[in-house]
Amino acid sequence: MNWDAIVIGLGGVGSSALHAFARRGLRVLGLEARGIAHALGSSHGQTRLWRRGYYEHPDYVPLVDAALRGWRALEAETGARLVEPVELLQIGPPSGSLVQGTRRSAAEHGVAVEELEAREVQRRYRGALRVPDGMQALSERGAHLLWVERCVATAVAAAERAGARVQSDAEVRSWRAEGAGFAVETTRGTEHSGALAIAAGPWAGTLLRELGAKLDVRRKPVFWFEREAGAAPLPALFVEQEDASSYYAFPLPGGALAKAAEHSGGDPVADPSRVARDELPHDRAGVRAFLERIAPGWRGVEAGFEVCLYTLSPDGHFFVDRHPEHARLAFAAGLSGHGFKFSPALGELLAGLALGESQVARPPFLALR
Numbered sequence: 001m002n003w004d005a006i007v008i009g010l011g012g013v014g015s016s017a018l019h020a021f022a023r024r025g026l027r028v029l030g031l032e033a034r035g036i037a038h039a040l041g042s043s044h045g046q047t048r049l050w051r052r053g054y055y056e057h058p059d060y061v062p063l064v065d066a067a068l069r070g071w072r073a074l075e076a077e078t079g080a081r082l083v084e085p086v087e088l089l090q091i092g093p094p095s096g097s098l099v100q101g102t103r104r105s106a107a108e109h110g111v112a113v114e115e116l117e118a119r120e121v122q123r124r125y126r127g128a129l130r131v132p133d134g135m136q137a138l139s140e141r142g143a144h145l146l147w148v149e150r151c152v153a154t155a156v157a158a159a160e161r162a163g164a165r166v167q168s169d170a171e172v173r174s175w176r177a178e179g180a181g182f183a184v185e186t187t188r189g190t191e192h193s194g195a196l197a198i199a200a201g202p203w204a205g206t207l208l209r210e211l212g213a214k215l216d217v218r219r220k221p222v223f224w225f226e227r228e229a230g231a232a233p234l235p236a237l238f239v240e241q242e243d244a245s246s247y248y249a250f251p252l253p254g255g256a257l258a259k260a261a262e263h264s265g266g267d268p269v270a271d272p273s274r275v276a277r278d279e280l281p282h283d284r285a286g287v288r289a290f291l292e293r294i295a296p297g298w299r300g301v302e303a304g305f306e307v308c309l310y311t312l313s314p315d316g317h318f319f320v321d322r323h324p325e326h327a328r329l330a331f332a333a334g335l336s337g338h339g340f341k342f343s344p345a346l347g348e349l350l351a352g353l354a355l356g357e358s359q360v361a362r363p364p365f366l367a368l369r
């Protein structure tokens, strides 16, 4: 056995898992098919939102709190600035899942969320944001933005300083159980380990095919805008519309840029290694209509375009579990377009699960199903 543990995939979750194994003083190898903090998977595009009023399920709140402690600890350990405070304004129909779910999480976990009248939103943001008739606005002042590529690169560098080894441009072709551990075939050779963590993002379906988990990869176009000089500062915005489509727009901390995209929808992707990376004719209509309707202050000049990938589970909740036949193999998959903020907590969970640590508490609703 040449390694105590191997981590496959060093994106958001895998970089944190590598650090979690290395912190335990173990001999750990990270295998990444591409470069570190590359722009072909799910962890790129400058920023990710961290929020606490978790509309998807209240049981995410303790995990999201643990994750923020993890990001803060990584900042303290490395001196890197990873997290920026931001106000989050969420807008949706009062009976919709966004407003109902946020209120439920806020009530169960004491999240500070303020209900705002449409007129108050108009006044606060000097007309740059509009709440359509019949919609409710909720403000969470304690949200944050994460510098996504810096988070990944910092976690990998911290893991290496703690003794981890990293191979980039090393694609895993297959893994198999071997004695009490695993053999992992890569484009560079075969590695052997006692424990294995798989965090392959959009490519997880190939490495975990035998589990039969349904993973639906989607192409997500993202647009950047230059805001006019002197424009009023805006909060991060997340909107559920009456037809259940959802969109978001985030300001870039300290700069004139903002980005916007659709959270719902997205073209299905058959092979995550072959995705159209340029803008397609149907990419912009939805985002443009959303901004015109709700955030006229965000339009400005288009300043960039990028494609990112979501990996959806059937119910939108993550799969974080041990392999049913190999207790020393843990995986995270199907993060469904909202997983990055959790990376330090998920990395810690993967390490704990793969090492059989009894104190690991994975929320039951994230089990393989």
Ligand SMILES: Cc1cc2nc3c(=O)[nH]c(=O)nc-3n(C[C@H](O)[C@H](O)[C@H](O)COP(=O)(O)OP(=O)(O)OC[C@H]3O[C@@H](n4cnc5c(N)ncnc54)[C@H](O)[C@@H]3O)c2cc1C
Binding pocket: 008, 009, 010, 011, 012, 013, 014, 031, 032, 033, 034, 041, 042, 043, 044, 045, 047, 048, 049, 050, 170, 171, 172, 173, 199, 200, 201, 202, 203, 204, 207, 220, 222, 261, 308, 309, 310, 332, 333, 335, 336, 337, 338, 339, 340, 341, 342
């Ligand atoms: C546009 C967009 C906006 C988002 N906004 C938010 C947000 O605001 N907040 C939030 O919390 N989340 C958000 N998400 C979701 C979040 O970014 C993802 O859930 C998260 O980044 C997924 O991380 P991951 O580690 O699973 O995947 P990735 O970061 O893609 O990492 C997987 C890694 O595994 C590697 N790999 C795959 N197969 C192999 C192999 N065979 N051998 C070796 N390496 C391999 C890949 O190269 C890749 O580096 C957003 C996602 C997108 C696309």
